[in-house]
Amino acid sequence: QQPVQSPQAVILREGEDAVINCSSSKALYSVHWYRQKHGEAPVFLMILLKGGEQKGHEKISASFNEKKQQSSLYLTASQLSYSGTYFCGTLGGSNYKLTFGKGTLLTVNP
């Protein structure tokens, strides 16, 4: 089952903040976040591990609520380069499936 992302799309002006949410119906071992520019491959942003460890981007933060199987990605003071589609990927504890959501299209305008 794909994790559920919200919102599906968001439009910002440069400098504004955004939050993208990801939720899963299964217990999670880790949550991944990626950004994809049009016509390109997804690129890694961040991993959040069960237990609180985070690895990733310096200017982007995220949270992981293990009990609720939810994660949020926080984009602050957005830049034009933040535009793209954001995907959360989830990995359960019992197998090796890395499953992605449908994505959130973020558009940052000047």
Next chain:
Amino acid sequence: DAGITQSPRHKVTETGTPVTLRCHQTENHRYMYWYRQDPGHGLRLIHYSYGVKDTDKGEVSDGYSVSRSKTEDFLLTLESATSSQTSVYFCAITGDRGNTEAFFGQGTRLTVV
């Protein structure tokens, strides 16, 4: 950049023909994945591998098979291509299970006519 390449990058094929896509890595990573990307559906997992000759199905595996006879190569085969399999296919690799980032190949655009 991680060493992961997909071939071919573009392919047009006819309905009913077999097609094989190749994912090759030079990172010696254990886990490899095949996804398809379609508008409105995001990235959907087709099959994945957790070691040589160890594979399992993803969410949309019908009509696809995979093989992994060595660490560096993961093959995706469409036994008899259909128009519904027209898509962009991505391969991804990751090392330690869930603890490290996944690297994606550049994608293969497959058109079934």
